[in-house]
Amino acid sequence: MDRDKLSVLAISDSGFIFDPVTGHSYTANATGLRIFELLKEDKSEDEIKSILMEEFETTEDEVSVDVDDFIENLKKYFLV
Amino acid sequence: MKIVVAVSGINAVDNPGPGTGICKALKESDLDIRTIGLAYDAMEPGVYMDNIIDKSYIMPYPSGSREAFIERIKHIHSVEKIDVIISALDAELPIYMDIEPVLQELGIKMLIPTKEMFKTRDKLRLKELAETIGVKAPEYRSCTSIRDLHDSTENVGFPCMVKGPFYEAFKANNISEAEGYFHKIAMAWGYPIIVQKFITGDEYDVIGCGDGKGNDIGVFAIRKMTITKLGKVWNAVSIKNEKLIEATRKVVKGLSWRGGFEFEVLVESSSQDIYVLEINPRFPAWVYFAAGCGINLPERMVKLLLNKEYETNSNYDSGKLMIRFTNEMIKDIKDFEQISTTGET
Amino acid sequence: MKKEYIKPYIKKQTAGIMNKFGVSYNKGHREDILGIPIGNFTDKFGSPVFVLSEKLIRERYRKIYSHFSSKYPKAKMSWSYKTNYLDAVCSIMHQEGETAEVVSDFEYQKARRLGVPGNKIIYNGPYKPIESLKVAFQEGAMVNLDNFDELIKAEDAAKSINKKVPVGIRVNMDTGVYPQWSRFGFNIENNSAFNAVKRIQHSENLYLEGIHCHIGTFMLDPNAYREAVKKVVALMRKIEIMFKINIKYLDFGGGFPSMNKLKGTYLPPEVSVPPVEEFIDAVADTLLEELKPDEYPDVYLETGRSIIDEAGWLITSVDAVKRLPDGTKSYIIDAGVNLLYTSTWYNYKVEIDRELHGAYENSVIYGPLCMNIDVVVESAFLPPLPIGTRLILSPMGAYNVTQWMQFIRYRPAVAMIMEDGSLEEIRRPETLDDVVGPERIPEKLKKFEL
Ligand SMILES: Cc1ncc(COP(=O)(O)O)c(C=O)c1O
Numbered sequence: 001m002d003r004d005k006l007s008v009l010a011i012s013d014s015g016f017i018f019d020p021v022t023g024h025s026y027t028a029n030a031t032g033l034r035i036f037e038l039l040k041e042d043k044s045e046d047e048i049k050s051i052l053m054e055e056f057e058t059t060e061d062e063v064s065v066d067v068d069d070f071i072e073n074l075k076k077y078f079l080v
Numbered sequence: 081m082k083i084v085v086a087v088s089g090i091n092a093v094d095n096p097g098p099g100t101g102i103c104k105a106l107k108e109s110d111l112d113i114r115t116i117g118l119a120y121d122a123m124e125p126g127v128y129m130d131n132i133i134d135k136s137y138i139m140p141y142p143s144g145s146r147e148a149f150i151e152r153i154k155h156i157h158s159v160e161k162i163d164v165i166i167s168a169l170d171a172e173l174p175i176y177m178d179i180e181p182v183l184q185e186l187g188i189k190m191l192i193p194t195k196e197m198f199k200t201r202d203k204l205r206l207k208e209l210a211e212t213i214g215v216k217a218p219e220y221r222s223c224t225s226i227r228d229l230h231d232s233t234e235n236v237g238f239p240c241m242v243k244g245p246f247y248e249a250f251k252a253n254n255i256s257e258a259e260g261y262f263h264k265i266a267m268a269w270g271y272p273i274i275v276q277k278f279i280t281g282d283e284y285d286v287i288g289c290g291d292g293k294g295n296d297i298g299v300f301a302i303r304k305m306t307i308t309k310l311g312k313v314w315n316a317v318s319i320k321n322e323k324l325i326e327a328t329r330k331v332v333k334g335l336s337w338r339g340g341f342e343f344e345v346l347v348e349s350s351s352q353d354i355y356v357l358e359i360n361p362r363f364p365a366w367v368y369f370a371a372g373c374g375i376n377l378p379e380r381m382v383k384l385l386l387n388k389e390y391e392t393n394s395n396y397d398s399g400k401l402m403i404r405f406t407n408e409m410i411k412d413i414k415d416f417e418q419i420s421t422t423g424e425t
Numbered sequence: 426m427k428k429e430y431i432k433p434y435i436k437k438q439t440a441g442i443m444n445k446f447g448v449s450y451n452k453g454h455r456e457d458i459l460g461i462p463i464g465n466f467t468d469k470f471g472s473p474v475f476v477l478s479e480k481l482i483r484e485r486y487r488k489i490y491s492h493f494s495s496k497y498p499k500a501k502m503s504w505s506y507k508t509n510y511l512d513a514v515c516s517i518m519h520q521e522g523e524t525a526e527v528v529s530d531f532e533y534q535k536a537r538r539l540g541v542p543g544n545k546i547i548y549n550g551p552y553k554p555i556e557s558l559k560v561a562f563q564e565g566a567m568v569n570l571d572n573f574d575e576l577i578k579a580e581d582a583a584k585s586i587n588k589k590v591p592v593g594i595r596v597n598m599d600t601g602v603y604p605q606w607s608r609f610g611f612n613i614e615n616n617s618a619f620n621a622v623k624r625i626q627h628s629e630n631l632y633l634e635g636i637h638c639h640i641g642t643f644m645l646d647p648n649a650y651r652e653a654v655k656k657v658v659a660l661m662r663k664i665e666i667m668f669k670i671n672i673k674y675l676d677f678g679g680g681f682p683s684m685n686k687l688k689g690t691y692l693p694p695e696v697s698v699p700p701v702e703e704f705i706d707a708v709a710d711t712l713l714e715e716l717k718p719d720e721y722p723d724v725y726l727e728t729g730r731s732i733i734d735e736a737g738w739l740i741t742s743v744d745a746v747k748r749l750p751d752g753t754k755s756y757i758i759d760a761g762v763n764l765l766y767t768s769t770w771y772n773y774k775v776e777i778d779r780e781l782h783g784a785y786e787n788s789v790i791y792g793p794l795c796m797n798i799d800v801v802v803e804s805a806f807l808p809p810l811p812i813g814t815r816l817i818l819s820p821m822g823a824y825n826v827t828q829w830m831q832f833i834r835y836r837p838a839v840a841m842i843m844e845d846g847s848l849e850e851i852r853r854p855e856t857l858d859d860v861v862g863p864e865r866i867p868e869k870l871k872k873f874e875l
């Protein structure tokens with residue numbers, strides 16, 4: 001996964017994300033923003049999953065499917 | 081205290097709504113008005129025009145649920161204490177006609193047609209209406225399927241106009257063009273699609289506002305000089321044509337019209353007969369033209385609704401020109417963030 | 426303490442396509458139907474399950490009938506069996522006083538079996554086998570004829586039982602709405618209706634008693650009924666004068682719309698569908714304008730969907746979640762187009778059984794059939810749904826439990842919420858025996874080894 005692009009994104013607390021290179025903008029929710037942070041910290045996908053499980057009331061199955069789905073989405077948007 | 085007027089249709093784009101024109105007219109009136117924009121999209125230009133629109137909110141689509149629509153207005157009202165809403169889009173008028181009693185209870189006033197009036201001006205009934213006011217209506221058919229379309233165009237002949245139930249009209253020269261427009265309009269606006277005979281002549285427009293008791297509170301007539309590909313007026317000149325004004329007044333009287341309207345007619349070159357093309361149940365996008373010439377209909381409408389004295393004259397000069405132009409504003413992505421994440425400016 | 430988990434979400438902003446405020450969505454969820462928790466239905470009857478409310482059916486019927494009968498003195502209503510012919514539903518209608526309106530020999534037999542006397546049945550439709558015509562004439566049903574060939578068939582049927590029997594004719598006409606339903610009955614404008622009457626009056630075995638029409642279904646313009654009444658009354662006058670007879674009944678069929686969102690309409694049904702009173706007024710007021718009191722015939726309405734559509738729901742469960750290659754969120758539920766014939770025309774209202782957080786997105790809802798056409802809702806604005814979420818689809822009362830088909834799965838239970846709040850199973854889920862019962866295997870095909 002190429003994470004270089006993540007560092008240039010302008011991410012605001014409201015969940016609004018602006019990509020100054022492409023000019024596209026996005027909205028994400030709090031959980032989504034948290035995954036962004038963890039990705040930027042160079043955490044692996046497995047690490048991200050276990051951190052989310054520690055922080056939130058959820059199950060391994062659910063987090064696993066959701067994180068994969070989220071990262072799929074980022075790939076689709078060419079953000080990673 | 082400022083009077084708070086919420087205005088929709090602030091999409092001043094290539095197929096423009098009248099909202100920004102209405103706000104400009106209100107700001108130039110002798111009332112002290114706070115204007116609220118009701119937008120359906122974060123990219124409606126009015127959202128960014130803070131010189132004429134003080135604050136904007138995003139609305140749920142009228143095609144969604146009635147409850148969601150009411151809820152949103154209630155929320156805006158709780159913040160803004162709206163006095164008047166001026167609805168300026170065809171597709172949302174039915175929902176406003178439906179919820180007007182609810183708004184009235186909240187203390188929000190509107191001058192809009194009743195369902196009965198709205199139906200009578202329906203494109204499907206223009207013929208009856210034309211007869212009662214002594215003008216003509218072009219031959220038309222309504223279609224809900226491609227088969228209907230084939231039958232209708234055979235009847236009406238080419239070229240013909242293909243029109244949507246709310247918006248959009250295209251001139252089709254042959255059946256394949258007609259089919260193309262049919263699908264295009266149906267995708268966006270549904271049925272029925274109207275096929276209308278094409279008549280060669282000059283197009284004229286009259287803007288006005290009815291008080292609901294058979295009187296107008298001012299009318300203003302123009303000849304369209306240039307129109308865009310989408311059929312919108314681009315340049316126009318004010319005219320004084322008694323025959324046209326008279327026909328307009330008959331419509332207002334005959335229907336006891338309540339609210340703003342645009343009366344679109346065509347005068348056939350060969351016969352000089354007046355054909356009614358459409359009666360739009362709201363102010364047209366060029367509403368500011370009339371205001372700029374002294375017939376400030378949005379101002380008069382607000383005054384009427386708030387029981388203030390208002391003018392009713394139609395004294396304006398012919399030979400005034402309206403030049404529409406394109407323009408650019410520079411805004412920050414923060415403004416877009418604000419409206420798209422919170423739904424308000 | 427751990428924080429509440431909300432599914433992560435990111436969405437690209439596209440100008441011109443609406444953001445979350447612009448799109449229609451139903452933030453609300455519903456935990457019950459008329460006070461009964463959604464889980465009670467599925468625990469008791471399984472999933473999916475159709476639910477009907479006795480109370481809402483009766484209330485709606487009474488509203489329509491009392492409005493109609495308060496305006497027109499000889500108002501009558503007949504239940505359109507094809508709209509929903511479950512025994513329990515028909516029984517409610519018959520308790521309320523509706524006769525039966527059937528359009529096939531199967532429906533005729535079903536009504537008789539339920540205990541409806543032959544002379545309380547209106548027999549309509551473009552195809553009536555001669556044997557069923559004989560029975561109908563023998564039992565005194567009101568038979569409305571559809572075409573000239575049927576007229577001759579009816580004559581033969583009456584002759585064979587040595588009777589001279591009353592009949593009605595179904596007519597069609599231009600009421601200003603498109604499409605015009607011109608394939609049923611005799612056309613008024615081209616005189617074929619009048620010619621049919623002439624033929625009937627010259628017959629030794631038939632005589633005319635009534636005129637029937639049904640101008641279409643889900644009509645959105647009450648004025649179409651004004652036109653229909655005017656034209657039918659004019660025809661009645663002409664017939665009465667020419668043949669010196671008395672027309673006993675007029676029947677204006679069904680066709681009033683329900684609060685379903687028709688595909689291809691832009692406005693929500695709450696706004697685009699006129700209240701049912703406007704349709705009844707169009708019929709009754711025009712009748713009063715056109716008729717003199719001494720000539721009032723019986724006037725029937727065969728209102729179907731407008732009575733029952735909103736008294737029905739389908740409860741179904743989310744079985745799987747999938748993101749399509751183009752990024753669209755999709756759900757697979759346990760009810761498909763095999764049960765939901767009306768999904769072809771309607772965008773159902775979709776409600777969820779619990780409050781869910783997370784960002785709403787446009788999602789597509791697929792049924793369980795292994796078929797590409799099995800799309801139940803093309804676009805619903807939904808928060809992320811966990812597996813097992815129950816969806817409540819509505820309105821469902823009209824035309825589904827008659828037009829559903831048994832394809833690769835059993836048809837599910839139909840439950841009724843009774844007036845006192847109790848629950849009854851009015852049709853149990855199908856079993857293998859129900860499905861294979863009529864089958865027979867030729868002797869030589871009985872044995873195989875694998
Ligand atoms: C003859 C006849 N009567 C009544 C109905 C019931 O119509 P609706 O459900 O539209 O009221 C139908 C339905 O198609 C019909 O064909």
